[in-house]
Amino acid sequence: MALNNPAFNNPAFxxxxxxxxxxxxxxxxNLGRTTQFSTAQAAGTDAAANARLEGMYAAPPAxxxxxxRMTVEDSVVKTLALFAVLVATAVVGWxxxxxxxxAENPAPTLAPWLIGALGGFVxxxxxxxxxxxxxxxxxxxxxxxxxxxxVGGISAYFEFLWPGIVVQATLATLAVVGVTLALFAxxxVRASKRATKVFMIAMLGxxxxxxxxxGLMIFNVPIAGGAxxxxxxxxxxLGIPWGVLIxxxxxxxxxxxxxxxxxxxxxxxxxxxxxxxxxxxAFGIMVTVVWLYVEILRILAIARGSN
Numbered sequence: 001m002a003l004n005n006p007a008f009n010n011p012a013f014x015x016x017x018x019x020x021x022x023x024x025x026x027x028x029x030n031l032g033r034t035t036q037f038s039t040a041q042a043a044g045t046d047a048a049a050n051a052r053l054e055g056m057y058a059a060p061p062a063x064x065x066x067x068x069r070m071t072v073e074d075s076v077v078k079t080l081a082l083f084a085v086l087v088a089t090a091v092v093g094w095x096x097x098x099x100x101x102x103a104e105n106p107a108p109t110l111a112p113w114l115i116g117a118l119g120g121f122v123x124x125x126x127x128x129x130x131x132x133x134x135x136x137x138x139x140x141x142x143x144x145x146x147x148x149x150x151v152g153g154i155s156a157y158f159e160f161l162w163p164g165i166v167v168q169a170t171l172a173t174l175a176v177v178g179v180t181l182a183l184f185a186x187x188x189v190r191a192s193k194r195a196t197k198v199f200m201i202a203m204l205g206x207x208x209x210x211x212x213x214x215g216l217m218i219f220n221v222p223i224a225g226g227a228x229x230x231x232x233x234x235x236x237x238l239g240i241p242w243g244v245l246i247x248x249x250x251x252x253x254x255x256x257x258x259x260x261x262x263x264x265x266x267x268x269x270x271x272x273x274x275x276x277x278x279x280x281x282a283f284g285i286m287v288t289v290v291w292l293y294v295e296i297l298r299i300l301a302i303a304r305g306s307n
Contacts, residue, residue, distance in 0.1 A: 082283070086151065093156065126139060
């Protein structure tokens with residue numbers, strides 16, 4: 001049920017029976033261990049098999065490297081590696097954006113922002129549509145690099161307009177991710193079919209809204225005033241801060257999307273997915289976290305712009 005994030009639209013995260021199609025099949029995933037143990041115990045004649053099993057259970061638990069299977073811990077390591085690349089290229093994007101700012105030319109460049117957004121989108125589509133046949137970590141690392149240019153560029157531009165906004169957005173993003181992860185790990189928040197259906201309806205509505213908003217901005221329709229388009233102004237109708245309210249709603253959607261991402265990774269581990277699918281899980285989390293950060297940055301910009 002990977003409806004929230006196309007990165008998880010893969011049998012490895014959805015169909016428990018898909019493990020039978022992996023190299024080595026169920027036996028490689030250690031799915032037959034219980035049956036073997038029960039048979040040997042019932043027969044009571046295969047002492048050698050019992051000894052081997054006892055040795056297996058007494059040995060330290062095997063990790064992702066030993067089993068070549070996806071684990072939560074290995075997926076976390078891969079996620080951190082991708083974010084390390086993103087942070088490194090974000091620094092490049094930041095410096096690149098602010099480089100032309102001088103007394104004679106006080107405007108930052110939008111090149112890193114645009115290049116990162118376009119390159120990240122193209123690579124994301126390639127990763128999503130090719131992952132059913134093979135997961136390519138190199139493409140995912142390249143996506144992280146382009147996303148870093150985008151994040152660094154947009155962050156520098158917003159910081160130029162509203163000093164201090166990037167620190168606020170970063171802390172808020174870390175807070176949302178940390179709270180969501182803690183609630184999920186404690187079992188207090190879980191994905192449900194009903195909530196996911198509501199989430200999908202909301203996502204489709206927001207997508208339509210965003211497309212209309214972009215269209216209004218491109219054609220310079222008067223109602224799409226400001227830097228963020230329709231309803232972006234703090235007081236659009238009856239003093240209601242529609243831009244902020246919509247932004248908060250989108251942040252809630254992004255947080256639930258993270259819950260779905262965590263749930264899909266756990267499902268992949270339960271399905272005995274190959275270790276390489278940990279890269280796909282890390283990619284999916286990065287997509288959601290970048291979306292969350294940009295939305296929080298937008299909310300803060302609207303709030304700061306009203307002062």
